[in-house]
Amino acid sequence: MSFAIELLGITKHYPGVVANDHVTIQIRDGEIHGLIGENGAGKSTIMNILYGMVKPDEGVIRLFERETEISSPMDAINQGIGMVHQHFMLMPDETVLRNIILGRAPKKGLAIDENGASREISEIMDKYGLSIDLKAKVSQISVGEKQRVEIIKALYRKVKILILDEPTAVLTPAETDALLDIMRKLKSQGCTIVFITHKLKEVMAVTDRITVMRKGIVTGAGDTAEMNVPKLSGMIVGREVKTEVPMKEFDPSEKVLELTNLNISGRPGRMPVHYMNLSVRRGEIVGIAGVEGNGQSDLVEAIAGLIPIDSGSIRLCGGEIGKDGVRGRRQKGLGHVPEDRLKTGVARECSIGENLILNHYYTAPFSRHGIFNHKKITEFAEELCRRFLVKTPDSTYALSTLSGGNMQKVVFAREFEASPELLIASQPTRGVDIGAIEYIHGKIAELRDSGKGILLVSAELDEILALSDRIVIMYEGEIVAQFMRGEADEYEIGEYMLGAKRQEVQSEG
Ligand SMILES: Nc1ncnc2c1ncn2[C@@H]1O[C@H](COP(=O)(O)OP(=O)(O)OP(=O)(O)O)[C@@H](O)[C@H]1O
Ligand SMILES: [Mg+2]
Structure with a gap:
């Protein structure tokens, strides 16, 4: 078995921290390798070093059994390495096509040969089962699509190694499944993949081997077949992690948020919200489940005062706030994790x-x-x-x-x-490690137990189910169902999320 990537004794200091302390990671040719560990463990740093974005203080890099140096991302691409970053790096006002061919555009005379490029990209998309509208502007496509653009961009540069830094943090469950399939496809075509994630189920589902990092060092590595989720959690945080959130018995009191007949036309290209009626009581966590893009983002931004409403009313602690500015709403007790x-x-x-x-x-x-x-x-x-x-x-x-x-x-x-009297928490644990998720969930429960209201929006059904006293499901800008804690499981909720089912009565008290 030969190695595609060997990072040997890599060290990187930043002021006050050793981000990588003599890190050695060996990745076999053609495998999917999971890289996991706490926030700040040094995962992005070591991969940024491999991609030529960060210069190591010490250490050796070998690619396909030969020692090399990687001086810049351009150099990394030339050596067959592509990377999709934790935070995307696309030009929003350009088309998908232009973003993909940037710096590599085929020319016809002096002009860019867009047709030629688009043919070549279509072939790549067919080969790997990826699809996207090349003429769309990046600012108008979804997060999952942006990520596909980044992957196609790397494949267009003919990389043999693909680094994915937390690619699923921003994806919906369906998009995540699609991405895992793409990874398997890439692997079957001979690509080597490094997959950084905090989601242990995913790492178990798709990887061949796993490396665990902690505080700048490698604390363990092994075959995925020999691991399981509790064992990995133990290796990551050094103790058992609880997924159940302890809370007081549900005892809600008066309404802290009340939305009446709220209409939001929202940002261009987004789903409008129609006649929304929803309230959150003190001592209650209301979780909004739904596939991203069904109006949740506009709803939250409208309550927070970031976008205007068309009609209807938003009452916070009994007073109308629909016309207040962001600061005004905050002073009246609104908190918002965007x-x-x-x-x-x-x-x-x-x-x-x-x-x-x-x-x-x-x-x-x-x-x-x-x-x-x-x-x-x-x-x-x-x-x-x-x-x-x-x-x-x-x-x-x-x-x-x-x-x-x-x-x-x-x-x-x-x-x-x-x-805050009302906390709107949108994807509050996105990108956060399992130990910190436990902590943040505990804090949300603490707010609720102290009589505050929480409106939780999350793409993670596990999170919605663990925290919510009441779950409402949004589909195409409307509430299509609601359940009290324990009334529905993820499969049932999933059917409503996809629009396959709808409850008759959506009024609430
Ligand atoms: N440009 C920088 N300047 C100073 N310190 C940095 C810089 N980049 C990273 N660090 C520090 O290096 C350490 C490792 O960071 P890194 O981004 O590699 O962590 P990570 O494992 O990717 O974490 P996460 O899961 O949160 O993304 C952290 O302590 C971080 O604060
Ligand atoms: Mg990182």
Whole structure:
């Protein structure tokens, strides 16, 4: 058995942390290799090194049994390595086709030969069972489609090794299944794949071998056939992880959020929301299940004040907020963990501490007469980082230095700490490791038990089922069913999510 990739004794220091400490990973030619481990373990770093984006301090890289150096992503591509990043890198205003051929466009005279390129790409899509509209603009396609564009882009460059950094974090269950199939197809065509994920079921389903990292070192590796989910959780966090969330008995009181006949035409190309009636009571977690793109995002953004409503009413703690701005709604007790943390959740170039006080930076004790009190900010930030398991050597570092999952924890910590009357949590554990999921779920339960309301939106049915007192299912901009905890299982919910079934009565009290 020969190796496609050997990373031998790779070390990478960043200020205050050793992101990779003499990491050795060997990946066989033609296998799907799972790379797993806690947030901040060093998974993205080691793969960014392989892709030539980050320069290691020490260590040797061998590709197909020959020692090599990889000086840039361009160099990596030339050596047959492609990577789909945790955060996509596409040009939103260009077409899918242009994004795929960027830098590699075939020419006819001086002009780009779009027809030739499109023929070549269609052949690739047929071969691997991928499909996408090449003429669509990237800004108009779904997240799952964007990811397919990234994969096709790599295949168009004829890579033999494909690195996928948390590709399923943003996908719906159906899209995830499709991606796992694509991975198997790629493997059958001789491609070697590195698959980074926090979802252990997926890693068990698709990989041949697995490497586990923790705090910058490799803590275990082996054949997937010899692993199981509890064993892997143990290897990742060093203890057993509970999936059941302890909560007080369900005892809801008055309505904290009340939506009446809400109509939202929403962003162009998205599903409008029609005559939505929904409420959340104090002491209640209402989970919205649904395939992404059925109006959940617009609903949440409209409640948070990020997009306008057409008609209807939004009442928070008894008062109408439909016309208030974002800050106004926050001051009245609304908290919001947005689904797209990089777009609306954080300021990447600001410090971790500044991001943690983003909602109330203009108030004492953090700011007086327009001047920041850095000592207070730092004290507050260090305390939050400790409690919410944000792994960083220093809270004054830029947020962009954090690993993906740790950024997500910052957003959650900030919103939780503001002690909102209603917390809208959209994909609150996206990209977060299993230990931190347990913690965040515990925090959501704690808010509920203290008499706050929670509106949870998640693409993870497991998450919806574990947390929700009441589950409502959205399909094509409407509520098509609702269940109390324990009334329906994931299969039944799945049927409503896909529009195969619909309950008669959707009014609620
Ligand atoms: N550009 C950078 N500057 C400073 N520190 C960094 C930088 N990139 C990564 N780090 C640090 O290196 C460590 C490893 O980060 P890395 O992104 O590799 O983690 P990860 O295993 O991919 O985590 P996640 O599951 O959250 O994506 C973290 O402590 C992170 O804060
Ligand atoms: Mg990462």
